[in-house]
Amino acid sequence: MSTSDVPATLAEIRDGFLETPEADRLLLLLEYSDELPAVSEEVANHPEMYERVAECQSPVYIYVEVDEGIVTMHATAPPEAPTTRGFASILVQGISGLTADEVLAIPDDYPQSIGLTKAVSPLRIGGMTGMLMRAKNQVRQKR
Template identity: 75%
Template structure:
């Protein structure tokens, strides 16, 4: 049985949101949306490696890399016109990249509900972030098993 432990990288992001008054959390999410790292150019020729996140209304795609040491890198694309969704993708990319596959698989499934935005954004958007996390964990598990 996997113990669900929030890695430090995601705990720091969560705490950053929770330290702010609720009214200011959307601004922080917008800052994250502006900081979504670009997907490495090596994927430009391989759209088949991008997985669409169906739970998101906007076209969001994720790619997970797991290297030989089991270290994870997450990449995501989300349109600039969807800053909330893009912010959630950025939180996960920044929080997951650099973790071990075990650490990613141990991220609590309710992490998106824990960052203090459930009243600031629609449940549909939180469900989109939950879908991104679920897909990331599934891809990590599949790549680790391969």
């Protein structure tokens, strides 16, 4: 797994998971689910701006803005899907504020690097990977 291009915030999040005993990592993910930032009023009022993340079983929608080269990621995930919300929260917190180039340099296998492959199903890790890929695609289109 590549760790050289992981931006500081995402590296801190990854290290936090890896430093947490494996048995407690799911609890840490659930803490992130409670921290998913609310989307801006502008985005909330224009749901057509969102892209559905088909890789997620739960209805997850993302929207990425690039303003003067700086990326802001928005995501919605239902409260009844806390692991998915946790993954969305990690990406929103880790991507927002980065430059477009920094986002595009995030290793595609970042979701596999945070130490949750034994705590959650491969399908859920695939959902986080789908969120990351779609965010990167939106950045490519908007920069």
